[in-house]
Amino acid sequence: MLARRDLLKAGLAGLTTLGLPGLGMASVGPADEWLFSAVDDAEGHQVLGYVPATGERFRIAVSERCHGGCRRPGHAQAVLFARRPGRSMHVISPGAQRELTRVEAGTGHHFYGHGVFSPDGRHLYATVNRIDDGAGLIRVFDAERDYALHDELDLGGIGPHELRLMPDGETLAIGLGGIRTDPDYGRVKLNLDDMAPALLLVDRQSGEIHERHVPSHHQLSCRHLDVGPDGTVIAGYQFQGPAWERHPLLARRTPDGGFQELTLPNALTDELRHYTASIAVARDMPRVLVTAPRGHKVVMLDSRDGRLVASHGIQDAAGALGDGQGGFWVSSGRGDFYRVAGDGSAPERLEHLALSWDNHLA
Template sequence: MLNRRGFIKASFAGASVTAVAACSNRLLTPAAPALELVSAVDDANGQHYISGVDSSGQKRFQIPVAERCHGGCPQPHGDHVVVFARRPGRQMHVINTRSGQLERSVHAGDGYHYYGHGVYSPDARLLYVTMNNYQTSAGLVRVYDAFDSYRQVADFDLAGIGPHELRLHPDGNTLVVALGGIETHPDYDRIKLNLDRMEPALILMDRHSGEITARYSPSHPQLSCRHLDVSPDGVVIAGYQYEGPEWETPPLIARLDTATGEFSEPELPLDELAGLRNYTASIAISRHSPLAVITAPLGNRAIIINYRTGELVQRIAVKDVAGALPYGERGFVVTSGLGGVFLLSADSDQAVPHGSYPVRWDNHLTPGQFVVA
């Protein structure tokens, strides 16, 4: 476990002292733990950075990077947070959390690009990363050895196209992978090349052998399975992005109980579903209560559900809502592409402001140190 004092003391260049101080005072209340956040951000000029902020806001880092980044992951019991370029980017960046410096950048290699997500093994040694072989369109999970300068040690074939977010199951042995089903190629930037023949899935994979142990398909082939989280008791909540006609309102949430193998798509009220505008972004599950938050930036809202029953608990308006992490007993912290940081609670339909920064937050937040489930 990282020493809290050893984590990056960070804020954003150009943020007002008043905003940072106000954020700090609220976040250091005795009733709530300190926030430590890392995220990809862009400034007003479109420059890409990896930035960090802690609850004091007194020290700062903002690391410029050549490509826009997306998600990240903390190293269990170690010093690293890795942030990945988003599709079709080709670098991942290893930040040392004790020094606050970029320790190394790792290139995807000729013919490959990253999808913006990864996860460590429980012993902190192996890093599993979703990737695309764009010469064949094959999706894969690449394995790196973090104890050996992030040397590539294996590639696991996913038998599908467009893997995106992955998480480690609480059993410590199973990777849960969202397979988006969308073919892309760096020569065409982010153009989707196969919307008429998508095969999205939610996949369970043995992290030791690469064997796919289960595969679950969405109810419609154009429901791209993109983001997910896993509860301490092994329930997966995944979010879809619908690639069909915008006037249709298919389900946008999947639920998998890995203990029973039961896969379902919880129903939301039709007006609520329409308000998500067929696009979910970040998903975060509470470590202390049966709650999950799903952000929908196009719909300018976040919803909180009971992940055990799939029932809607709360809807909260946040303009251009982006990343999310669990916070406290029944709450979550979220960011906005407009620069704001907010606290959400299952007990209120109002977002509580906790600072505003002159950056555009990307769709994901990473804890600045490893948090035990």
């Protein structure tokens, strides 16, 4: 039996026959784990399925640029969402390597690029904007009924973005960005003066808001987040105010419901350029990785106390996801794919592809 390292080498060597060069090697995770990401390449907008251990991959053309995605528990399906403000989500099969169905947000609505399934894989919860009044919603789709609309939860705010399921299986952690958009105006932000962002914890059945944590400045858009197995939530901000101001860009919700913003060294905060993207909390050790594509940085924290462990330069750092071995996979908008070990050591570049990864890995 080939060792994982040998398997990786063999898989990447095989890529040269496809004109896709393999680069530096690293110890990696199981070969049966697919990653998914929205990408753009010479052919246009794509969904990429990818196995880091072998380099195996497939691409599916989609009708618009996508953003985040999620896997359906217990089923060989993944869903990728159109990038804000987009109107479609794409259900794909990694086995058949094709799109199974395309689901619309609904008349008068658009997606914000993220969703998450219930633990049994039946219901899909997606962040949505009701365009007429800007109301932020969770639309619930029934995957067992061809993703028919099942329910709708009103969040009492504007601009919900990324969401995750808490360890209890019943509560959604939601980054409420506070920014109103309209497809008629593209990605123009329509309400920067009166934003009201928050980190929300919401009952996925009733829609009751259990917790609402408000950032220290009304223009700190709470957008991306991840949840640890102990209930720790790490949330990332994108500051929408003047470039010369300095504000914390990360926050931590503790397992007991406390909330604190995390202070990084001033020089590092400035290097992040007011913008955090993907956040990944490791499941197998107390580590968090945050990407900052505008600052060309990744930042690693201790999830127990928010302490800075390391920061590294990665050009256009995009998606991040725990690799199940104490480290993280990191993609780049420049086409590179990395592993970042949990000990804080320098990133290892595994591969370069002729494409641009979007900001999230599923």
